[in-house]
Amino acid sequence: MLAKLGLDGHDRGIKVVARMLRDAGMEVIYLGLRQSTDSIVAAAEQEDADAIGLSMHNAGHLTLGPAMLAALDDAGLDIPVVIGGIVPEPDVAVLTRAGVAAVLGPGASAEEVVATVRRVVGRR
Amino acid sequence: MTEPLTTEHLIARSIGGDRRATGRLLSLVERGGPEADRIAELTHAGADAGRVVGITGAPGSGKSTMVAALVAAFTDAGDRPAVLAVDPSSPLTGGAILGDRVRMAAVDSTAFIRSVATRGHAGGLALSIPGAVRVLGSAGYTPIVIETVGVGQVEVDVTAAADTTVVVVTPGMGDAVQANKAGLLEVADVFVVNKADRPGADDTRRDLELMLELGHVTGQEDLGHRPPIVMTNSLDGTGIEAVRRAIIAHGDHLRSSGRLVERHRRRARLELATRAGLQFDHRVRQALDSPAMRAAIDDLAAGRLSPGSAMRVLAPLVDPTAR
Amino acid sequence: MFETVSGVPVDPVYGSGPLPGEYPFTRGLHPDGYRSRLWTMRMFAGFGTAEDTNARFKELLAAGSTGLSTAFDMPTLMGRDSDSPWALGEVGRAGVAVDTLADMEDLFAGIDLGAVSTSMTINGPAAILLAMYIAVAEGNGVARADLAGTIQNDILKEYQAQKEYIYPPRPSMRIVTDVVRFTTAEMPKWHAISISGYHIREAGSTAAQELAFTLANGFAYVEAALAAGENIDDFGRRLSFFFNSHVDFFEEIGKFRAARRIWARWMKERYGATDERAMMCRFHTQTAGVSLTAQQPEVNIARVATQALAAVLGGTQSLHTDSYDEALALPSDTAARIALRTQQVLAHETGVTNVVDPLGGSPFVEWMTDEMERRAEAVFAHLDELGDGSMLEGVYAGIDDGYFVGEIADAAYRFEREVNANRRIIVGVNDFTDGNDDADPGLLRIDQTTEEYQRKRLDAVKTDRNQAEVEAALARVTADAVDSTTNLMPSIIEAVKVYATEEEIAMALESVFGTHVETAIV
Numbered sequence: 001m002l003a004k005l006g007l008d009g010h011d012r013g014i015k016v017v018a019r020m021l022r023d024a025g026m027e028v029i030y031l032g033l034r035q036s037t038d039s040i041v042a043a044a045e046q047e048d049a050d051a052i053g054l055s056m057h058n059a060g061h062l063t064l065g066p067a068m069l070a071a072l073d074d075a076g077l078d079i080p081v082v083i084g085g086i087v088p089e090p091d092v093a094v095l096t097r098a099g100v101a102a103v104l105g106p107g108a109s110a111e112e113v114v115a116t117v118r119r120v121v122g123r124r
Numbered sequence: 125m126t127e128p129l130t131t132e133h134l135i136a137r138s139i140g141g142d143r144r145a146t147g148r149l150l151s152l153v154e155r156g157g158p159e160a161d162r163i164a165e166l167t168h169a170g171a172d173a174g175r176v177v178g179i180t181g182a183p184g185s186g187k188s189t190m191v192a193a194l195v196a197a198f199t200d201a202g203d204r205p206a207v208l209a210v211d212p213s214s215p216l217t218g219g220a221i222l223g224d225r226v227r228m229a230a231v232d233s234t235a236f237i238r239s240v241a242t243r244g245h246a247g248g249l250a251l252s253i254p255g256a257v258r259v260l261g262s263a264g265y266t267p268i269v270i271e272t273v274g275v276g277q278v279e280v281d282v283t284a285a286a287d288t289t290v291v292v293v294t295p296g297m298g299d300a301v302q303a304n305k306a307g308l309l310e311v312a313d314v315f316v317v318n319k320a321d322r323p324g325a326d327d328t329r330r331d332l333e334l335m336l337e338l339g340h341v342t343g344q345e346d347l348g349h350r351p352p353i354v355m356t357n358s359l360d361g362t363g364i365e366a367v368r369r370a371i372i373a374h375g376d377h378l379r380s381s382g383r384l385v386e387r388h389r390r391r392a393r394l395e396l397a398t399r400a401g402l403q404f405d406h407r408v409r410q411a412l413d414s415p416a417m418r419a420a421i422d423d424l425a426a427g428r429l430s431p432g433s434a435m436r437v438l439a440p441l442v443d444p445t446a447r
Numbered sequence: 448m449f450e451t452v453s454g455v456p457v458d459p460v461y462g463s464g465p466l467p468g469e470y471p472f473t474r475g476l477h478p479d480g481y482r483s484r485l486w487t488m489r490m491f492a493g494f495g496t497a498e499d500t501n502a503r504f505k506e507l508l509a510a511g512s513t514g515l516s517t518a519f520d521m522p523t524l525m526g527r528d529s530d531s532p533w534a535l536g537e538v539g540r541a542g543v544a545v546d547t548l549a550d551m552e553d554l555f556a557g558i559d560l561g562a563v564s565t566s567m568t569i570n571g572p573a574a575i576l577l578a579m580y581i582a583v584a585e586g587n588g589v590a591r592a593d594l595a596g597t598i599q600n601d602i603l604k605e606y607q608a609q610k611e612y613i614y615p616p617r618p619s620m621r622i623v624t625d626v627v628r629f630t631t632a633e634m635p636k637w638h639a640i641s642i643s644g645y646h647i648r649e650a651g652s653t654a655a656q657e658l659a660f661t662l663a664n665g666f667a668y669v670e671a672a673l674a675a676g677e678n679i680d681d682f683g684r685r686l687s688f689f690f691n692s693h694v695d696f697f698e699e700i701g702k703f704r705a706a707r708r709i710w711a712r713w714m715k716e717r718y719g720a721t722d723e724r725a726m727m728c729r730f731h732t733q734t735a736g737v738s739l740t741a742q743q744p745e746v747n748i749a750r751v752a753t754q755a756l757a758a759v760l761g762g763t764q765s766l767h768t769d770s771y772d773e774a775l776a777l778p779s780d781t782a783a784r785i786a787l788r789t790q791q792v793l794a795h796e797t798g799v800t801n802v803v804d805p806l807g808g809s810p811f812v813e814w815m816t817d818e819m820e821r822r823a824e825a826v827f828a829h830l831d832e833l834g835d836g837s838m839l840e841g842v843y844a845g846i847d848d849g850y851f852v853g854e855i856a857d858a859a860y861r862f863e864r865e866v867n868a869n870r871r872i873i874v875g876v877n878d879f880t881d882g883n884d885d886a887d888p889g890l891l892r893i894d895q896t897t898e899e900y901q902r903k904r905l906d907a908v909k910t911d912r913n914q915a916e917v918e919a920a921l922a923r924v925t926a927d928a929v930d931s932t933t934n935l936m937p938s939i940i941e942a943v944k945v946y947a948t949e950e951e952i953a954m955a956l957e958s959v960f961g962t963h964v965e966t967a968i969v
Contacts, residue, residue, distance in 0.1 A: 007521045007533055009610030012651045012737070015856050016863045018969050022219035027241045030969050032226035033610055036532070038233075043225060046238055048147035058521050059777070062895070063536025077144070086741075088775050088890055106741045106774050107876045110867045184848050188967065226967035319847075323835065359615065359847075360961075 001049040003031035003040050005056070005064050013084060013106075014055035017113055024114040037071035044072070049079055050121045051101070056085040062094060069099045080120040084108070131159065135166050138263045143236060146263050150238055153255035164255055167262040175267035175375050176257055178283045181292030182302065183273055186318045188227035190292060190358040190367075191271045195228070195235050197368045198267060206236040206265035208256055210249070210272040210282065213241045224271065236265055250398040253285045254391070267371070283311040284394045287387055288374045290314045290367065293332070295324035301331065309335055312351050314370045320355035320363065329353055348381050349374065404442075411441035449482065449801040457801050462808040467762075471711035473704050473807075473816065475762045476727045480803030481794075487765035488790045489566065489731065493518030493542040494777055495897050496904075497553035500543040504558060516566040516767070517554070518542035519576070524611045526572040526953030529901040539897035541777065546905045546950070548943045551579040552586065561589040565596035566641075571613040573600040574622050575952050577630075578940040597638035597687060600626050603664040603842055607851035609646035610965065613953060616846050618928075618960035620839075622935060624671050629936040631682050639682070640668055641689045641731065647851075648691035649737045651859020654702045655819055657691060659826035660851060662709055666827075666838040669718055674839075679718050683725025692758040693735040694750065700806060701815030703761025706730065709820055732758035733767040739774040742875035742883045747771035752789050759793055760806055766790055776890040849966035856968060905948070912946040920945050921955045928959035 002014050011033060018028045029047050031040065044052060054068060065083055072079060080101035087095065092103045101120040104113060129137070137145035153160045181187040191207060198205040209224035222239035240256070242249050253270065260268050272282045283289040291312040317328050332353050352370045356363030378384035411417055420437040423429035450456040459479050460466055467475035477483070492507065493500050504515050520542040522534035528546045529538045538544050545551055560583065569576045577598050581591045602619040605612040612619060627639040644661030652660065665686065672682050688706065692699050710728035714720040734754040739747045748771045755768050768786040770778030778786070794800055806812040827838070834841025845851050865871040872878045920942035927933040942952050
């Protein structure tokens with residue numbers, strides 16, 4: 001399940017990722033722009049999502065990433081979260097420690113994207 | 125980590141309003157196999173209490189927006205609707221992008237929305253949709269709206285699963301004519317002309333009326349019900365309440381005329397036929413892979429055997445009682 | 448004296464045919480190009496609180512800059528206050544946070560607004576931010592008629608590409624038109640719209656799509672203004688454009704040249720402009736942020752330099768060069784300085800400013816210009832048909848039906864697949880990757896306390912203001928929104944002056960106009 005969390009409207013990357021995953025044989029649920037942690041939790045429950053992908057380009061990841069994890073935790077959902085977008089190297093470690101399953105940086109290839117999703121889903 | 129729940133637990137939770145359990149059950153139903161059968165066992169009774177509404181229309185007809193508005197109208201009226209939003213799977217990779225939730229963002233959070241991919245073979249959908257409807261029905265959702273895109277086998281499967289079928293067309297582009305060609309006129313119980321603010325909306329309405337008139341004369345199935353044509357603009361909400369009322373009126377007509385029973389019977393027949401067909405298919409495939417058949421196929425390919433003779437080799441392998 | 452570095456004198460222009468400064472302006476808007484006036488080196492800045500950005504502005508002005516360019520943070524761009532749940536994590540991050548007039552007063556404190564020109568990159572809430580700017584100026588005794596600058600105010604491309612919209616397209620268009628009419632009547636030195644292809648390109652379009660969609664949007668604004676009774680020669684002079692300069696050198700140059708020619712022809716032939724200034728496609732250019740790589744970021748300096756050169760050879764009026772670290776973070780001071788120095792090298796060392804349109808007459812460049820025009824005209828024909836002879840309606844239909852977003856998503860994916868299949872090489876990404884493991888350069892870190900600070904500040908403003916005045920002002924905004932014949936600007940100016948917040952005003956409008964949900968084309 002792919003979503004843009006918060007106000008950031010940069011959706012080029014997430015749409016490309018949606019197609020990469022589709023072309024790898026996955027079913028991708030695209031929630032679109034301006035999602036809240038609540039709307040993502042509700043959708044994840046109804047869709048029985050295997051993994052959640054969030055795309056962030058506005059330097060909000062250190063706030064929004066942990067907020068997403070906390071919301072899933074509150075709902076009792078154990079679903080891996082992958083963050084893609086502009087995330088500086090030191091923040092990757094912070095996010096990973098916080099429980100984000102993987103971070104995909106700019107320029108990640110289709111193979112990397114697909115392999116990462118397979119890996120985090122397989123770990124469940 | 126919590127313990128994996130049994131199917132019985134999941135169903136009890138789903139009935140108790142746990143959306144996560146309902147979501148999980150829908151995945152199991154979609155996957156098929158013995159687990160799906162077990163769920164069907166446990167949810168089939170009473171699951172038909174709810175209304176099942178199929179909504180179909182060409183891409184670009186604004187159908188998702190209309191469904192979102194319609195679901196909101198049902199919620200406002202005190203109902204607890206669910207949506208099965210069907211999108212096609214890629215025939216090449218089996219993958220799919222399911223984007224209907226984008227339009228549903230504004231829908232009240234009491235509605236349950238589930239995205240469904242066609243997963244290649246239409247027969248699969250014909251099995252999983254009735255299963256999903258049972259799960260949602262037993263969880264107390266009504267109406268259950270099944271939204272599909274485009275035309276073809278998927279529509280036929282979906283409309284077969286619905287009590288009431290709504291066909292959405294838009295002004296211009298010959299939508300009404302296309303709908304007719306695709307056989308949607310026969311299955312429509314309610315017509316919606318969406319984007320009715322655009323030029324040509326009245327022409328589209330007239331086209332539909334004319335086609336319905338012809339259908340009426342040539343003996344359309346349900347003479348007690350003339351499909352109403354509702355003009356809508358889902359961007360500003362015009363006509364949405366009228367669509368809701370038309371759906372309810374049609375449901376009432378089905379009940380009072382006894383046709384609901386007939387539709388359910390037809391639906392049951394189709395579901396059984398699909399299951400049997402899939403099972404048969406599976407056996408044929410197995411038989412084709414047997415050593416005896418491989419040899420027969422080689423002979424057929426080389427011209428040493430006629431198709432009829434090859435069938436005579438195949439038939440007893442599929443069905444030992446056949447001669 | 449204009450001569451090469453070796454002392455060879457050169458003429459201002461070579462070749463024949465319509466020369467620079469002559470209709471249809473393919474070769475440039477002015478006969479002597481950059482000889483009499485260089486392009487404006489306008490660097491975009493904004494981060495943190497209003498005080499932080501104010502300090503950056505003052506540094507820029509002290510360094511001799513006369514133009515300011517303001518980047519707002521995402522909540523401000525979306526009409527949300529810093530205390531909105533939606534603002535979580537985004538306050539002051541990608542630009543400066545502005546909630547009320549108090550923030551705008553701080554942002555421009557100590558700056559003579561009668562003497563600088565200010566560009567504000569804002570669209571959905573453009574009317575509100577312009578109102579605040581006017582209120583700051585008038586509070587300091589500067590008349591609105593003396594204010595110079597540009598407000599982006601280009602809502603159409605938001606639905607197509609950047610996605611920073613609030614209301615549905617048609618009511619948003621009314622706000623745009625109200626701003627155009629208000630500034631035309633009361634702010635003679637103000638540019639009411641900057642019609643932007645930049646974001647369309649960044650979202651993944653091709654060069655031809657960027658050109659076509661942007662100019663089509665321009666035609667739509669022209670038709671909306673004409674329908675509102677404006678005179679084409681009056682407002683036509685006040686329109687400006689904003690393009691991307693991407694990696695393919697000659698394609699970009701062809702695109703810029705084609706833009707001038709197409710705009711001039713359409714303004715004259717289709718819309719009946721008679722004043723040549725209303726036919727001139729003036730544009731700002733920014734190098735392609737999306738072309739920057741996180742791998743070996745210093746290599747981006749070379750990319751930015753060639754893209755900037757394409758913009759200059761294409762005849763841009765002003766230029767922003769991206770910083771090499773922008774695929775990783777907001778620009779650091781060092782990276783921003785190098786970006787500006789890159790422009791200075793082009794302007795003062797390369798000699799490319801000595802001759803106007805130096806590539807004009809090259810068979811390849813002329814062919815590429817024609818080809819860009821042909822491709823754009825095919826898009827215009829499609830939109831014209833969608834709109835039944837109206838480009839405005841055609842653009843609306845293209846938004847409603849997902850035409851623009853679908854075309855852009857397809858182009859973006861095609862590019863991505865080419866890179867993935869190694870049919871297209873990106874240095875450091877899919878080839879020449881030695882050095883990718885080098886440490887990142889020093890990056891700008893945004894203070895995480897901005898959000899807290901800004902919320903407290905907003906609380907204080909709300910406590911100090913006269914609540915009854917605010918409510919009355921907001922009620923007037925709502926009433927004016929209902930009456931489509933009333934210009935919204937006066938009531939919005941009154942509301943900001945009594946310290947109504949940006950979100951309060953945006954929501955007063957939303958209560959009448961509703962919201963917009965994108966067409967789900969993935």
